[in-house]
Amino acid sequence: MSKIPVSDKKIIEEFGPHKQYTPKEGFKGVEEPDKLVKTHCCFCGMQCGIQLKVKDNKVVGFEPWREFPFNEGRLCPKGVQRYLQNNHPDRILSPMKRVEGVGFQPIEWEEAMSKTVAEINRIQDQYGKDSFAMLSGVSLTNEKSYMVGKFARVALKTKNLDYNGRLCMVSAGTGNKKAFGLDRASNNWSDLKHAEVIIVAGANVSETFPVLTHPLWEARDNGAKLIVVDPRMVPFARTADLHLDVRPGTDSALYGAMLKILVDNGWIDQEFIEKHTSSFKEAIEVVKDYTLEWAEEITGISAAKIYKAAEMWGKAKTSFFLHARGIEHHTKGVDNVLGVINLVLATGRIGKPYCGYATITGQGNGQGGREHGHKCDQLPGNRDIENPEHRKYISEVWGIEEKDLPGKGLSAYEIIDAIHRGEIKGLISICFNPLVSLPNNNYVREALEKLEYYVAIDFFLSETARYADVVLAGSLQEEEEGTVTTAEGRVVRINQAITPPGKARKDSDILKELAKRLGEESKFNYKNAEDIFNELRVASKGGTADYYGITYEKVEKNMGVFWPCPSLDHPGTPRLWEDLKFKTPDGKAHFNPVTYKESSEMIDEDYPIILTTGRVVSQYLSGTQTRRIGKLVDQYPEPLMEIHPKLAAKYGIQDGYLTKVITRRGEMTLPANVVDTIREDTIFIPYHWGGKHSANQLTISSLDPLSKIPEFKVCACKIMNTNEKAPDSQKSDAFQSLDN
DSSP states (O other), X not given: OOOOSSOHHHHXXXXXXXXXXXXXXXXXTSSSXXXXXXXXXXXXXXXXXXXXXXXXXXXXXEEEOTTSTTTXXXXXXXXXXXXXXXXXXXXXXXXEEEETTTEEEEOOHHHHHHHHXXXXXXXXXXXXXXXXXXXXXXXXXXXXXXXHHXXXXXXXXXXXXXXXXXXXXXXXXXXXXXXXXSXXXXXXXXXXXXXXXEEEEXXXXXXXXXXXXXXXXXXXHTTOEEEEEOSBOOGGGXXXXXXXXXXXXXXXXXXXXXXXXXXXXXXXXXXXXXHHEEOHHHHHHHTTTOOHHHHHHHHOSXXXXXXXXXXXXXXXXXXXXEEOHHHHSSTTHHHHHHHHHHHHHHTTOSSBTTBEEEEOOOSTTTTGGGTSSOSTTEETTTEETTOHHHHHHHHHHHTSOXXXXXXXXXXXXXXXXXXXXXXOOEEEEESOOHHHHSSSHHHHHHHHHHOSEEEEEESSOOTTGGGOSEEEEOOOGGGSXXXXXXXXXXXXXXXXXXXXOTTOOOHHHHHXXXXXXXXXXXXXXXXXXHHHHHHHHHHHTTSSSOOTTOOHHHHHHHTOEESOOOSTXXXXXXXXXXXXXXXXXXXXXXXXXXXXXXXXXXXOSSSOEEEEEEOXXXXXXXXXXXXXXXXXXXXXXXOOEEEOXXXXXXXXXXXXEEEEEXXXXXXXXXXXXXXXXXXXXXXXXXXXXXXXXXXXXXXXXOBOTTTOOBOTTOEEEEEEEEEEEOOOGGGOOGGGTOOO
16 A cells, blocks of 8 residues: 655655755856756746856856746746756656655666556556546647657556646636637737727736736836736736725626626627627626625625726627636636626627737646646647547547557546546556645545555655655756747747656656556657657547647747647647637637536535635745745744734734634644735635645535635635744745644
8 A cells, every 4th residue: 555654754864855045156057057058937827038057067047048038038936936946856867666664766767667567557457447547747748748648548548547636727727618618818918908898807916926017017107907807916917907805605606796786787798799709688687686795795705896897898899818827726617717707798898909818827837738638538739538539530540440549548537536446456657746736635645545556747746746766866857858838829849958867757757667567668769858748639639629730930930829839830829719710610719608606615604704725926836946945934934824804803814923724624823914804704824825724624625526626715614813923934844744
């Protein structure tokens, strides 16, 4: 069984997290590097351009890349420090095996590979092909995302493959495909600065996508009005023209009420609706009784503010709607997305200059990673794995029989459930830390402990990898060639700056070797990353995410190419839908009726407070990388519970004192941060930490029925005052993710 071999404390002593800082004098060679490599930040979906300084096969610093068109040299706190993950003392330098009572011991690649393949064969021979599952991550390049999807289905021969984008973009993707037939931001970010009205919903832009604030401020300079929808007055909301402090879980009621106001006042584009959309009558029928009084009661936003937001949006000539996880991490995340799209379609502001709609991609390759096949229901080119024509085409590209291509598998959290049921016995993961990032993570830990074999491919020993039987030392982003796709839909190049240190290997080489040992060497006979990309191009051809006309040379020459790009002479598509022909079967954009539904867990007498979760500026996702960078840890060393002064006073809670937060799944104790920038009925906890500091001990595992995304943003809790002052945050062990 895959249990942690020694205490967390002992593992942390050897493998961290440990904080790395830049020496005062700088790293050796920073003034005279061997080379300067143009590439991109490894963190969020903005994928800001950056130049890495390299000396003696080590990244020793960075320079701004001012020519790259999106960020023009700007970087956020994470981007400035991202190079410090390289040459880190915690880096896994060779394969390792679990030794009970001892920890993890280095082994040779032959032993690691032989053991892994033997266990895969044993488990699949005994329990069936689908008893071995794979979990992947969208910090991987397009090439590796594509390769993982092919590896799982052709070499591992399992249907049970999913990825951590299941916790990020799938509600947006599902909604986009239902409405437009294609899943991508409709515009590039340069259109933002010319919009008259911009709505940003559920996206703490200043902290989670700081560089994106620049085009938004440019829009303000040009006279744009900004509306921010968020239960907290996040930094960006403090300067907005209108802040809608929505009660978590009630977003679709807000957008439904706004749609009714648009219709009642004639603030709609009737010609666009009639010529280019369908199901408008069905959509407005659902909201006909959504009065302002009802919406105020449900959402907690004043009727006057709701009306004002609809008026500002309805009367604008140009507009842009942006949203992120705040409206997507719900059991009705798809409904929320469709409610937003209904507002965009009703006013006809799409496919036109300076009018657009976009989901802000959270993870580094969250866009490209959801296009090329490491989702449980997807094949490359954003094809449907259950569509016979799609299956036939990809089978031909891969050189297999269509009957041998597995069907739709389980989503990420459903895989955890299947482990508990005994249906899945083995697991391989790559750049996914589910023990921190999945909800109700005590349940996740129990699942890991039930596995008969677990192998992790990673470059640091994450909280989840501590439970592995074998750890395969993989590669950082800068250690391998490839491409990623930004939140705008721009395909950009990741140029290899260095080679993996010690005995670590490129992720793609690890997958190739495993495929060879599983008997499928001929299907993975790639000489380099460009070979993989060229096969991806063919596999995507004719799909909705068509990369066929994109080449490495073209990307380098143009500093990125926007898909779809169906032919070599095609320039790419920065703005979608200018021909008003959508990728749906009827060629029209589809309104979708959205009926307001309650969240899966509502507050009651026993658990009377809403808990919501999110990010902070100095940390990234599960913190595997950022909790090892000294300045980022020091900026926000541990999770804090944000609470309104009135709610704090009700429970006798003081700022800086420890408070216990309890849900039906678990409890944690953390310092209170008493602020007046959050709703009085809600508390907020960031989720970047593991163990006893993990917000996901508390969250609920209810899933959206369509996207299978968990409901991270709403659950019921209660709080207790401990009357104990919190210790100095600089002495916190939170970044180390101790379990006890």
